[in-house]
Amino acid sequence: MLWIQECANEGGITITQLLEVTNLSVSYHTYAGEVQSVRGISFDVKEGETLAIVGESGCGKSVTARSIMGLIKPPIGEIKLSSEIRYRGKNILTFTSKEWAYYRGGESSIIFQDALTALNPTMTIGDQITENIFAHEKISKKAAVERATGLLEQVGIPDASKKLKSYPHQLSGGMRQRVMIAIAFACNPKLLIADEPTTALDVTIQAQILDMIRSLQVKKNTSVMLITHDLGIVANIASRVIIMYSGRIVERGSSDDIFYHPKHPYTIALLRAIPKLTDKSKEKLYSIEGRPPDLLDPPKGCPFAARCPYCMNVCVEANPESFDFGLGHTASCWLHHSQAPKVEWSI
Amino acid sequence: MLIYTFRRLAEMILTLFIIATATFFLLAAVPGDPISDRVEKLPTQIRHNMYAKYGLNKPLLQRYVITMKGLAVGNFGESIIYPGQTVQSILHDKLPASARLGIQQMVLGITIGLGLGIIAAMKKNTWIDYSIITAAILLISIPHLIFGLLLQKMFAGNLGWFPVIGWPKGKDLWTGGWEYTILPTLTGCFAYIASYTRLLKTSMLDVVNQDYILTAESKGISKARVVLKHVLRNSMIPIITNLPMSIAMCITGSFFIERIFSIPGIGMYYVTSVNGRDLPLIMGQTVIISAIYVTVIFITDVLYTIVDPRIQIQGGRK
Ligand SMILES: Nc1ncnc2c1ncn2[C@@H]1O[C@H](COP(=O)(O)OP(=O)(O)OP(=O)(O)O)[C@@H](O)[C@H]1O
Ligand code: SF4
Ligand SMILES: [Mg+2]
Numbered sequence: 001m002l003w004i005q006e007c008a009n010e011g012g013i014t015i016t017q018l019l020e021v022t023n024l025s026v027s028y029h030t031y032a033g034e035v036q037s038v039r040g041i042s043f044d045v046k047e048g049e050t051l052a053i054v055g056e057s058g059c060g061k062s063v064t065a066r067s068i069m070g071l072i073k074p075p076i077g078e079i080k081l082s083s084e085i086r087y088r089g090k091n092i093l094t095f096t097s098k099e100w101a102y103y104r105g106g107e108s109s110i111i112f113q114d115a116l117t118a119l120n121p122t123m124t125i126g127d128q129i130t131e132n133i134f135a136h137e138k139i140s141k142k143a144a145v146e147r148a149t150g151l152l153e154q155v156g157i158p159d160a161s162k163k164l165k166s167y168p169h170q171l172s173g174g175m176r177q178r179v180m181i182a183i184a185f186a187c188n189p190k191l192l193i194a195d196e197p198t199t200a201l202d203v204t205i206q207a208q209i210l211d212m213i214r215s216l217q218v219k220k221n222t223s224v225m226l227i228t229h230d231l232g233i234v235a236n237i238a239s240r241v242i243i244m245y246s247g248r249i250v251e252r253g254s255s256d257d258i259f260y261h262p263k264h265p266y267t268i269a270l271l272r273a274i275p276k277l278t279d280k281s282k283e284k285l286y287s288i289e290g291r292p293p294d295l296l297d298p299p300k301g302c303p304f305a306a307r308c309p310y311c312m313n314v315c316v317e318a319n320p321e322s323f324d325f326g327l328g329h330t331a332s333c334w335l336h337h338s339q340a341p342k343v344e345w346s347i
Numbered sequence: 348m349l350i351y352t353f354r355r356l357a358e359m360i361l362t363l364f365i366i367a368t369a370t371f372f373l374l375a376a377v378p379g380d381p382i383s384d385r386v387e388k389l390p391t392q393i394r395h396n397m398y399a400k401y402g403l404n405k406p407l408l409q410r411y412v413i414t415m416k417g418l419a420v421g422n423f424g425e426s427i428i429y430p431g432q433t434v435q436s437i438l439h440d441k442l443p444a445s446a447r448l449g450i451q452q453m454v455l456g457i458t459i460g461l462g463l464g465i466i467a468a469m470k471k472n473t474w475i476d477y478s479i480i481t482a483a484i485l486l487i488s489i490p491h492l493i494f495g496l497l498l499q500k501m502f503a504g505n506l507g508w509f510p511v512i513g514w515p516k517g518k519d520l521w522t523g524g525w526e527y528t529i530l531p532t533l534t535g536c537f538a539y540i541a542s543y544t545r546l547l548k549t550s551m552l553d554v555v556n557q558d559y560i561l562t563a564e565s566k567g568i569s570k571a572r573v574v575l576k577h578v579l580r581n582s583m584i585p586i587i588t589n590l591p592m593s594i595a596m597c598i599t600g601s602f603f604i605e606r607i608f609s610i611p612g613i614g615m616y617y618v619t620s621v622n623g624r625d626l627p628l629i630m631g632q633t634v635i636i637s638a639i640y641v642t643v644i645f646i647t648d649v650l651y652t653i654v655d656p657r658i659q660i661q662g663g664r665k
Contacts, residue, residue: 069565075472097570105567117558122580122655131576132566167656183566 018191018223019045019068019087025080026063026072033296037063039247040082045191050217050224052234052255054270055244058292061227064244065195068092068225069110070100087191106136109184111213113196115176119168125152125179126164132186151182155212174205181212188220195227210237232274235259240328243267246292246303253329263323263331265308268345302334310335310343355648359641366637367418367630371411374626381427381624401427401627414630423631428623434631437616442635444514445612447521448604449597451532456539457593461586463540464547469574471552479544487541491600495534495607502530512609531608535600539593546589550582557581583654587647594643598636 026038038060045051053061066072070092072079085092092103109132112118120128129148133139139147145164152160155178168176177197184192194213198206214237217224226238234241234255241258243251243266251264262268269288290307293299301316302308308315314334323336334340382397389397398404401424402413417424423434467479503511515524554560555578563577602614613632620628651658 066561069561071561071564101567101569103567104565110562110565112558112562114558118562120559120563120577120581121657123576128562131563131568135566135568169657180562183562 016046017044017086018047019085019225021064021068022084022086024064024067024083024085026060026067026083027078027080028063029076029078035295036298037247037295038067039298041244041247041249043242043249043252045223045225047190048217048221048223049240050214050226050238052226052228052238052241053244054228054231054234054241056229056270056288056292058295059244060247061229061244062195065110065193065225065227068191068193069108070095070104101135105132105189106187107189108191108193109187109189110193110195111177111180111184111197114200115180116168116173116200118180119176121168124165124167125171129164129179129183129186132183136187147186148182151186152179154185154216155179155182156208157182173201174209177201177205177209178212181209181216185216185220185222189222191223191225192217193225193227196229197226198233199228199230206233230274231258231270243270246298247295248303248332250304250333251331253325253331254327257325257327257329261325261329263325263329263336264304264333265310265335265345266304267331269307302332312340355645359638359645362641363634363637364415367415367634368411370630370633371414374624374629375407375410377624379624381626401425414627418630418634423634424627426620426628427625428619428628429625434627437628438613438631438635441611441613441616443520444610445601445605445614448528448531448535448601448610448612449594451528452535452601453539453593453597455532456536457543459536460540460543461547463544464551465574465579467544467548468551468555468578476548480548483541483544486537489537491534491538491603492607494537495531495604498530498534499607514608514610514612527608531604531610534604534607535597538596538600542589542593543586546585547582550585551578554578554581580654584651587650587654590647590650591640591643594640598639 021044022042023040024038025040028035028037041064053064055061067079068085079093083093087103087107095103119125126145126148129151130144133144133147148164149160152163157163157175157178171179197213198209201209210233213224226234228234238255240254241252242249243258243264245266251258251262251267258267259271262271273287288307293303293306299305301318302320305311305315312334320332320334322330322332324330335343380403382394382403402410421435426432426434426437429437463479467476470476499511503509509526509530513527515527560573560577563573601612602618604610605612605614616628617632620632
């Protein structure tokens with residue numbers, strides 16, 4: 001595609017921003033009303049980096065991921081007109097179907113949470129991998145099968161050439177997720193979205209899968225958007241972290257910022273919820289009380305107000321602005337306003 | 348596969364045996380007999396001869412054994428209401444017309460139905476979808492009889508495009524004389540169009556919401572490929588499940604169509620044989636129709652395993 005080369009060569013400057021999301025708002029129109037799943041978020045993904053998006057269930061992580069892959073379907077799903085998602089400078093929301101075909105699977109790919117439901121039950125895994133290759137390259141059947149075999153070997157599936165003829169239900173959960181990874185990496189995408197890739201798996205397999213994604217990412221210089229509700233798995237993997245709450249980004253920063261200098265009460269609550277190795281197993285894990293607000297009718301003030309131990313009058317009245325702590329570390333919380341009382345917290 | 352086929356074959360024969368036995372004793376349990384109705388005024392001696400001819404003077408169990416032995420070798424005996432004709436000759440003469448009509452109806456009806464189902468699903472919530480589904484509901488609620496008469500009057504009577512009645516014979520029995528078969532086929536096939544359209548649409552909309560469709564779309568393949576390779580195959584299970592029902596519908600439904608268009612099929616014999624309590628004819632037809640039906644169920648089960656690899660040949664879902 002021409003525009004991609006054009007952008008890349010623009011004035012000899014290498015562009016490091018692979019993806020720029022600006023003011024993304026997504027709603028679902030249900031019988032109960034309009035669910036405002038994502039409410040005006042902006043972030044970017046740099047080339048080769050791992051960006052983690054963390055937040056509890058229902059905060060809009062998957063909807064964000066689907067928006068970037070063009071999987072929001074009207075008329076039920078709606079991406080608001082003011083939204084922009086720029087891939088290498090071009091707004092994907094205005095893509096033609098040809099551009100979509102080039103971008104999806106070739107430039108970007110996605111891994112879903114549950115590989116059992118994300119793989120077609122009536123198609124061999126070999127066909128599911130080569131399908132992606134055929135969609136983007138003129139390649140012989142034989143070469144595609146060889147490439148698929150190689151991919152399966154790379155993701156650690158033994159007996160790869162035989163496994164190509166298996167159906168998803170014949171593999172274990174961990175193996176299925178490896179197949180998903182093989183599909184996702186089949187065309188060496190620049191951007192990989194991993195939407196809770198390990199949530200459905202055993203703890204021991206989780207680490208293997210994350211390592212696998214990481215090593216492939218390094219080998220192929222892929223940018224990874226890692227979506228999870230478990231801040232604990234993010235620490236060693238992500239360079240930057242975005243904390244989402246109720247369809248908004250409440251804090252963002254480098255991994256160090258988030259883990260050692262958190263600025264938002266919700267981030268702090270998430271950090272407290274990570275099980276520590278030093279904890280006795282009998283000790284009750286800290287959990288955040290209450291529920292996130294209803295996205296059918298989100299509150300006008302801070303969405304975390306109902307659960308926040310530091311909630312002030314202003315919090316209920318107005319949505320907090322974003323406060324900047326330098327080097328890309330920001331948090332949306334009134335506590336950082338100059339007139340707010342100073343509070344101390346420990347994790 | 349071979350073992351499976353043999354096992355299923357044995358099961359099918361057992362099923363037929365049970366059906367035949369049940370039919371036999373049910374018929375025997377009905378008071379009166381086929382001869383007395385029609386020969387009341389005949390001298391006693393002739394009456395006795397007739398009972399003897401059909402073996403009706405023998406004890407029940409002995410008759411049962413004779414009947415079952417006959418069925419086993421394909422000898423169904425002589426018809427009572429059509430004297431001089433054996434049941435097998437009636438079947439031989441009349442079954443082909445019914446079979447051709449049934450096959451044509453189902454092939455045409457299911458093909459069009461599936462096609463419209465795909466269109467309705469892909470054009471969901473547009474006027475195209477609404478008109479297809481409305482038409483399907485209208486068609487399914489009009490009885491065969493009325494539909495057939497309407498078609499006959501319009502296209503054969505008023506317009507004269509097709510013969511009003513009749514059916515191809517002789518060398519045209521299976522592959523010729525299409526002009527005779529068009530109206531009867533149309534009459535019957537609308538019911539299939541209607542039910543398969545709705546069935547496939549519902550099934551496809553269910554599949555479209557599955558995660559693996561998102562995966563397929565995220566690969567950058569064409570929309571047509573998503574539908575053909577991912578949606579359609581996974582939508583076929585309810586279609587296959589419905590096949591045996593359609594066959595049953597076809598067998599019972601053809602009676603009216605055969606009447607309207609004077610088709611020399613088996614439908615009329617089925618009704619007259621029951622009314623006239625023609626025991627051999629009823630037994631023969633029941634066994635043949637049951638045999639067709641259990642064969643279709645067998646084919647259905649094999650189709651399941653072809654469409655969905657999760658369904659094992661042993662018949663159990665994994
Ligand atoms: N297809 C849909 N129809 C209606 N509402 C939807 C749909 N998909 C998502 N939503 C709503 O959008 C909100 C955000 O959902 P999303 O799936 O993005 O959450 P998530 O952060 O990925 O949570 P999880 O950790 O459970 O995956 C939820 O309130 C959900 O109910
Ligand atoms: S803005 Fe107020 S309610 Fe919201 S997180 Fe900060 S202190 Fe808590
Ligand atoms: Mg999710």
